[in-house]
Amino acid sequence: MTAQLEAATRLSLDEDDYFRGVSAGMPEGSRRVIDGLEKVKSVYVECDRDDALLTGFNRYLERYVATRRLPRQEADCFFLVGASGAGKTAAIGRLLSGHAALRPVPTPYGLKPRYVSIKLKGYAPPRLVGLQIVREAGYGLAMKTGRGEVWDGMAGHLQSQGVFLVHIDEAQHLLKRNASQSDREELANAIKGVAIDTKWPVAFVFSGLPEVLGLPIGDDQVERRGNFVRFADVAMPEEKDLVLNILSRMGEAVGIASSHLADTDLPERLAFAARHRYARICQLVEGALQEAMHWKREALTYGHFAVAFERRSLAYGQDDKNPFLAEHWRGLRQGSFLTIDDAPAQSS
Structure with missing residues (x-):
């Protein structure tokens, strides 16, 4: 197990102990309900949209694997969009964590992930998003690293960690609501540069509100590489x-x-x-x-x-x-x- 995974495991165990203490301070009736709610929350009800998501993602992954056999070709981007409350985060998280092609790779030093997933909580400058991605992959970079350096070197950093896919949830926060056309093009070009790296093209998966589609519209080449699934009401x-x-x-x-x-x-x-x-x-x-x-x-x-x-x-x-x-x-x-x-x- 890597130091990163060991630290995450320790943190998880510490949090479990912490909240068991919180639960112990609740009334007896509440403790009984908490136990029941944990069972309820563990239920995921699959439906046709999950099948559509899996089919669309598999088609996308097929093209990516074929791209790796032809190193000069470029990776596509995958978009899952839907209204707030449509269940996008749970569905894509479940798909990625359970997909056999994305299982961690056993190494002498522990398990190494094939993909990383980050969740944006609000607008973050592209440099900080890039730092979050490479750090989630286990590659350390200094905060003072410039935006160009982060994105220009991202493909190599992810290759060194064996990560080929990056999932960004709540991806609409990549863009400010009042983002200019030049802002959109700059961000699109940064992502495109990582996706078309000839040695290690990175697959990007974006999930979020329909506003995220403002990203590929800023660059018809990114739009051409888009794969889209929408969760309807x-x-x-x-x-x-x-x-x-x-x-x-x-x-x-x-x-x-x-x-x-x-x-x-x-x-x-x-x-x-x-x-x-x-x-x-x-x-x-x-x-x-x-x-x-x-x-x-x-x-x-x-x-x-x-x-x-x-x-x-x-x-x-x-x-x-x-x-x-x-x-x-x-x-x-x-x-x-x-x-x-x-x-x-x-x-x-």
């Missing part, structure tokens, strides 16, 4: 079975039933409350299960969802604004997942 009633499967699979983890809701309008209300976003649907189901566990119930009810929605919005005490309680819920404006629209509910 959950369509209702066409994908009602997906919502029911989410309810069933997540509830099964803690022995809480949901089959009795199949012939009700709960799945439609749930999708509506979550703005038809996959990850938000899962988030609300998790919240409803949390309430059911607190009440020690064996089956989900509308009430569990109504309370879960209240806790994640400003709908407390306003039943006409709660899509799990309002009679004319279809008339509510979507987007009141976190805030309440002042407009009154309308008849459906």
